[in-house]
Amino acid sequence: MTAVPQAAEAAPLNRGMITLSIMLATLIQTLDSTIANVALPHMQGALSASQDEITWVLTSYIVAAAIATPLTGWLADQMGVKRLLGVAIAGFTVASALCGLSETLGEIVASRLAQGLFGASLVPLSQSILLDINPREKQGQAMAVWGMGVMVGPVLGPTLGGWLTDSYNWRWVFFINVPIGAFALFGVSTFLPAREPLKQIRFDLFGFATLALAIGALQALLDRGEQLDWFNSLEIRIEALVTVISFAFFIVHTATSGPDTFFRYQLLKDRNFATGTFFIFVIGAVLYATRALLPPMLQNLMGYPVATTGLVTAPSGAGTMIAMLIAGRLLRRIDARVLLLFGFLVSAYALWQMMQYTIVLSPSDIVWPGVVQGFGLGFVFVPLSALTFSTLTPQLRADGTATYSLMRNIGSSIGISIVQTFVTRGTQIAHSDLAANVTVFNPAIQPMLADGSRYDMALLNQQITQQAQMIAYLNDFKMMFVATLVVIPLLMLIRPSGGGSADAGHAAMD
Template identity: 80%
Template sequence: MSPESPSGSATVPLNRPMITISIMLATLIQTLDSTIANVALPHMQGSLSASQDEITWVLTSYIVAAAIATPLTGWLSDRLSVKRLLALSIAGFTVASALCGLSETLPQIVGSRLLQGIFGASLVPLSQSILLDINPREKQGQAMAVWGMGVMVGPVLGPTLGGWLTDSYNWRWVFFINVPIGAFALFGVLTFLPARPTRHDAKFDLFGFATLSLAIGALQAMLDRGEQLDWFGSHEIVIEALAAAISFAFFLAHTATAGKTSFFRYELLKDRNFATGIFFIFVIGAVMYATRALLPPMLQNLMNYPVATTGLVTAPSGAGTMVAMLLAGRLLKRLDARLILLAGFLISAFALWQMMHYTIVLAESDIVWPGVVQGFGLGLVFVPLSTLTFSTLTPALRADGTATYSLMRNIGSSIGISIVQTLMTRGTQIAHADLAANVNPFNPAMQPMLANGSHYDIAVLNQSITQQASMIAYLNDFKLMFVATLLVIPLVLLIRPARKVDGETLAHAVMD
């Protein structure tokens, strides 16, 4: 394949392997950074003299900045070209990572994380768009498998890698590790990725961007801090909720009346596959990240697993995802993608059903295998879903579509994590009250302990009740995710199969 150069006077070979390696390295460091800093927070807290409440802004600032900047991807790629935007994003993310590692105060690292989020926001949607563009249709399934591994395995391996770097060196290496990887990715993009022509006539809808950004930022802040501040019992959460609702209402009204000058390309929602696909990825984001958020505290707090062991027993789910994605990329050539999607959802539901039957005493294999099964199921879902979602979308809408796709996955993960953590906290309180109601003088099993009057026995009993109550709350969360997974399966019927077109057409789309 030899697409024309931007000038049209010469041709350059399209080095797909090197382009793929370069953009996937950039995607990997961006997705890793969404979770890699989690386990290092206690070490940062002491080093930066921050309170428990303040140190969480190291995570929140990155998430909020990335969410706000993601919708800009489509417009910026038109104005700067995909190659320039990608190179700028990688360079900015790498420099911001170095600044994070060099930070000596809390404001410095929060500011650096904001920069990381802003520059990193475009990396995932751009990488997906480029892989779709440089591969013919018959190879797009395999391309989405490679892309999906970077997107889904990164957050899974983040805590494990972050824990190892923090224990072996110090928390600063959680960020310094991005510098050599980012430098290599930048070199590859500048060397091998052909340039697209820019669109200088692309107008910027400031009002649409401002209202959408305010809505997303307020929603993310509310979700991140809601559990900590007791949700609507806090004036801050009420203000953030009102700001998100009002801003989003203005954004919808503006989008409906602004026509083609709107910041959001409403043509995207006219595509049935894309509209259904972004709903699916919203649910996948909620279920996948919520499970990842539940398992580590459950293992460490209830079962006294060390941090290193927790990472080891949860990491194999990433291996299941990788195997499934490689398999799905090949199966797409032979089977209807909707059948693979259905199989993936059923396997994921089965894994959650297994998690619903956890007990307070678990062997390591009891944690590993359901995780591998769930990872395998999600891998089978992710590849055909990405392929089907964009199979009927025109190349002109692809940059905006991939940005919206990534944004919905991130919002789904934030909402999913907030819901399960809130239900877990409240469920623990309710279950504790129900179990403790049996501790009374009228219970024959309790009479010897109460007659003895030992405060130690009562304290031990209360600790046991708290453990059991927490376990009940975790199981209820797994049950909720199990039901949610089953409920979205019928929506597979809304997706059209990929249309059959000349496979060479999209190989030249990088020059469109």
Template identity: 80%
Template structure:
């Protein structure tokens, strides 16, 4: 069995339910904060006296800090021990959340968000590693379902909760809400989680961490600011791209030549399921998560939905995800995990096919049901993939493995969202030009309006063209996501089913 379970067995019985609740509360506040502040940005902008460009650093500072700090999880858990690291992470994240709510200036807010990202980076991989450690192989599918709900439902419910808190109270409560939840999580971890002795002999690979951090930070900054700065026409973007490529090249060479002294545990790549699952989660992040970035701006920008209403019609997709994850956790015992993956992708593709047929005029049910269906498909994909990825990985590699898994998922999501947003901007301009080309005195349907020269009529016509151009761009993005979802289906053939590795799974439960 795992070292945590063995440590508990030597002292007191392992209280799995309370450990699970405690670490999932910590995971929930971390994943919520990746999206909960989005809807509050206009309110924060006035309070903090920030411009439109400056206020985006409230989001990007958190993302960049979390991305850079995530690879440290494995080394820190070996050095400090899992329990101590988890307590430091929860405590630091909770205090940083309070600082965010108390911030009076933009620099104070950005500094507090940086602290949030640094302390919160290890919460998701640690929670996954602990759930895998405290559950036997037969229960790991259900454990990954519970973990997946916290990881996936948090970002989905973030805008809804953030909109409600901002409208009903104040934008500062978007951050203050973390304080009582974090306190409960800390109390639960202190009371119920057994400690695993740290490995004091582990050395820190400063060069490996520096090169990987620089590569991740430069890549994230390039993705966050690329659309705003027109991508590679900007000197800043070219410099960030060069830094990312050169730093990552140094990191690869260093990892290949440093052996056991390397910051990255190259033994992870020797596990076929982990290597395949990591590639898969990158694709899932790039293809499937990006679709969730399209609906809120479409509803608010084109259809004039209020913030609270937008949150209400998009939140049910989280219900579909939760139902699918609970169902998938049980079905893993009876059905080949690859069949669940296939079903999940096909269901998600069907939801995207429905979104491809959106129009300017939509009822709430037209928005809710495709979201629920897509959420259900995503849940069917996430649980079996997580279980298969770690089914054959040695327990001593899990902290590093879960950190790498979370990091790759986040990078895939960032790349997918950036590509979709870039396509959105480009396709809107192309569609607008195509539609505007038909506005002419030679068009019999528009002759009277153009000849009359009424400014109000022309403004109304331009507004209609802008709306239609944006709608066409959204539909093209949904089409791209639909095709990409179908194209990644063959990757399922690379995943080895768990039943072919019973010996490996038995070893995974021992330390």
């Protein structure tokens, strides 16, 4: 589907204002995936919620967004891109205000659900519109601008959320969206040309229901698995069973029900799109897993305050922005696959630097590997977005961008769950191995045992626990380093951009 080709022939596009408006909408959506994290303790007291209950402020948003994202393509066909985007921005902005006004846990969870449902289409629609309003030679730069909102938002979220919470109160974590959303809505309503909706397409209720159930159960499993000790919990086993059965029904239904199924299986016939979607899944896992590891490591293991943690992790976003601007320009002159290779190698080097961490780190030891990793991911994200959609027809673009965003989000959820589980279990294993050396036969331990001081033994156990946690974190960084290197050979599956089935669609816009 293409958002604006008919309107583009009638009047010149104000690409600058359209881009600014949709990127503001994208920014508030991606910020909200992480901005509330640091405010949870303050919300917990204000809303009289338990530790388990307050986490639903995060999970309700994530699950709702994951379920609603696949609807983007179908809704855009029925309502038109401009109308759907306007409804999404307005709904997200109102839901943000309701979050800030909430007085009970039930109210804020319901408001966060609404935020997730309305915000789900913002990221895929913004990508689709930017691809539609820009000619092929400018799409690299367009994807660089889009990538800034998508990649930098989650990185800056905790820093901005911490500042707003400390300077004002937790409600401003949500109120900040209101003026930005209002401006974005005004820009979209004023400058984005309207397009008549496509012919009415039958809604595949069974396909959507099975996919939504599978995604919702998977998200619930990933969010609560570590807390409930994974498959030792009946709830987790039920959620895993629901995920597998629902997804199996969805696959069989899609494969046997003809062309009018909910999922456009034509997307998988495009090699670039299929490979690019797998890559964005891996990037989501590696990027967000790293962001999930560093704050608890710095705060719990090394005693960094929340504000300092935000300051030393935020510069990675600067590295991403710089790389995206450079990559967007280089994409015109250099094979995008070469830029991808460079980006993956730089990202792997940053993870190798993180593998050298010790229990004593200066702020610069945290900042520079983060900047390097952000720089590498910027060089991956821009050419990957351009290549993934370079051979995709405009009619499939809205469905493709929705699937692309969904896979990035699922990758991040799986990555975060895996690394957190490995940290917990790795700490237990390393602690057991280190504690095995605390015996009466160890000369270094004998004076302590002879003295019989419980304080000394408690202090020793604390140091062993810290070292065990550090070992677990380093093993996680090593795992992500290996995963980054392993996917590099798959670059050979991607065809270079230029030509292909998208040319006709772009010719209409040029």
